[in-house]
Amino acid sequence: MHSNNYTLGFVFIVTLVLGTMLSFTKDSVKVLQDQNLKADVQKTILRSLNFDESLLLTNESIEQTFKNSIDAKCVNIEGEIVECNIEEVDIEKNVETLPIYIRMDNDKVQGIALPIAGKGLWSTIFGYIALNPDTDSVLGIQFYKHGETPGLGGEVEKKWFTDNFINHPMKKSNGQIEFVPKKIRDENGKIISITVIKGGVDYSDSNKSAIHQVDGISGATVTADGVTDFLLEDLLRYEKTLDKIRDYGTI
Amino acid sequence: MELFNSESKKIISDPINVNNPISLQVLGICSALAVTIRLDQAIIMTLAVIFVLCSSNVILSVIRNYIPTRVRIVIMLSVIASLVSVVDELLKAYLYDMSKQLSVFVGLIITNCIIMGRAEAFALKNGPSKAFLDGLGNGLGYGLIIIVVSFFRELFGAGTITLPDGGAGYVLWSIPESWYAAGYENIGLLVLSPGAFIILGLVIWVQREFAGVEEDA
Numbered sequence: 001m002h003s004n005n006y007t008l009g010f011v012f013i014v015t016l017v018l019g020t021m022l023s024f025t026k027d028s029v030k031v032l033q034d035q036n037l038k039a040d041v042q043k044t045i046l047r048s049l050n051f052d053e054s055l056l057l058t059n060e061s062i063e064q065t066f067k068n069s070i071d072a073k074c075v076n077i078e079g080e081i082v083e084c085n086i087e088e089v090d091i092e093k094n095v096e097t098l099p100i101y102i103r104m105d106n107d108k109v110q111g112i113a114l115p116i117a118g119k120g121l122w123s124t125i126f127g128y129i130a131l132n133p134d135t136d137s138v139l140g141i142q143f144y145k146h147g148e149t150p151g152l153g154g155e156v157e158k159k160w161f162t163d164n165f166i167n168h169p170m171k172k173s174n175g176q177i178e179f180v181p182k183k184i185r186d187e188n189g190k191i192i193s194i195t196v197i198k199g200g201v202d203y204s205d206s207n208k209s210a211i212h213q214v215d216g217i218s219g220a221t222v223t224a225d226g227v228t229d230f231l232l233e234d235l236l237r238y239e240k241t242l243d244k245i246r247d248y249g250t251i
Numbered sequence: 252m253e254l255f256n257s258e259s260k261k262i263i264s265d266p267i268n269v270n271n272p273i274s275l276q277v278l279g280i281c282s283a284l285a286v287t288i289r290l291d292q293a294i295i296m297t298l299a300v301i302f303v304l305c306s307s308n309v310i311l312s313v314i315r316n317y318i319p320t321r322v323r324i325v326i327m328l329s330v331i332a333s334l335v336s337v338v339d340e341l342l343k344a345y346l347y348d349m350s351k352q353l354s355v356f357v358g359l360i361i362t363n364c365i366i367m368g369r370a371e372a373f374a375l376k377n378g379p380s381k382a383f384l385d386g387l388g389n390g391l392g393y394g395l396i397i398i399v400v401s402f403f404r405e406l407f408g409a410g411t412i413t414l415p416d417g418g419a420g421y422v423l424w425s426i427p428e429s430w431y432a433a434g435y436e437n438i439g440l441l442v443l444s445p446g447a448f449i450i451l452g453l454v455i456w457v458q459r460e461f462a463g464v465e466e467d468a
Contacts, residue, residue, distance in 0.1 A: 001320070001321075002319040002320075002321075006319060007319040007321060007322055010317065010318070010319055010322075010326075011322060011325070011326070014326055014329060014330075015329065018329055018330065018333040021333060021337070022333055022336055022337065025336075025337045025340050025341070026340055029340055029341065029343070029344035029345075032344040032345070033340070033343050033344050033347075036343065036344070036347040040347065040351075150285075150354050150355060150356075151444075154354070
């Protein structure tokens with residue numbers, strides 16, 4: 001049996017060595033990790049704006065596409081453009097400066113991506129929702145960071161879930177089904193956002209709000225309710241900005 | 252000690268075949284079920300486990316005579332946890348997409364019973380070179396099973412075979428559209444966890460038959 005002093009000393013040395021090894025590793029790869037994170041956020045924005053996947057294969061092509069096609073700026077709650085350092089805006093807490101990413105093509109707005117963030121069950125979920133220039137129909141939605149349970153709440157980042165927002169089965173007059181995006185505004189143009197409901201959406205004719213609803217995730221009701229809540233809250237912050245883009249085609 | 256005498260060969264080959272950590276000792280099942288949805292995930296996971304298992308075995312074997320018995324479990328855990336964190340950080344830096352897909356399961360290598368088990372049962376009683384071979388053998392044994400399971404789960408569940416390529420994965424082969432048109436369908440069950448149980452059960456059966464192991468009645 002070793003003495004208490006020996007045991008303590010041994011544990012101390014082991015901790016010291018392992019701690020040094022860990023901080024050395026973290027320190028030497030921090031730059032690369034930060035680059036990956038930045039590219040991942042940009043990729044999320046580009047994906048929500050429906051850019052072709054072939055442009056999003058490497059960090060370099062992502063950065064290049066982002067620089068060439070995205071007009072990134074900040075607005076305030078009144079819809080006026082304000083100065084900001086867009087990479088440092090805290091999406092979750094900040095309410096004064098709101099980042100907005102606009103996909104421009106020949107000086108015309110093709111799509112608008114807005115950051116969304118809020119509490120799920122275990123963690124804050126971060127993502128982007130992109131709207132068409134009508135600022136009503138959804139162009140895409142993507143989540144890039146969360147700590148939800150893989151397989152349950154973690155499904156928010158999966159394609160089947162995000163595809164719900166752009167595939168609303170609309171019955172045409174000839175009886176055929178056409179897929180159209182979900183809408184965030186009601187008939188009067190008021191922003192009512194999209195609700196993630198428990199279970200599947202009722203697509204019968206009696207359910208008039210089906211266009212504002214998407215299928216939930218089994219076993220992840222709290223996560224889904226969180227998404228519903230912060231989606232509405234975040235979209236309302238941009239209400240004046242979105243009205244402006246709808247009415248004038250620019251901010 | 253000669254590196255490849257019959258004893259060292261036995262240390263490597265036993266855990267691959269007659270004493271396989273997954274199919275015979277039934278250890279490390281949680282990650283075997285979780286990361287076997289796609290072949291590329293299973294391959295990267297295998298490499299990560301082999302790295303952690305070999306390094307932890309060697310480190311613990313080198314210091315085995317100095318570890319106070321009373322705190323040996325704590326020491327083993329901290330060595331393993333640190334190595335896993337290193338792997339996690341490296342994946343985030345060099346294989347970002349893969350680290351996102353493997354998510355918590357890289358961190359969960361810490362609780363993989365195979366690693367603690369080999370440290371306690373082998374590394375603390377044998378020299379570093381033998382401990383290294385033991386780690387390699389058990390890592391390969393683990394990898395063999397999860398690669399076989401993931402191959403079948405991906406092929407029949409999603410209809411593809413994906414190899415790791417540093418990004419989102421390189422699709423080596425996928426079931427042609429004409430098959431689907433002719434009525435072929437993917438088995439959705441295999442993508443879900445119960446599918447992993449079924450395939451793993453079959454693999455264990457075949458493996459035990461092959462290794463000639465019989466359960467005591």
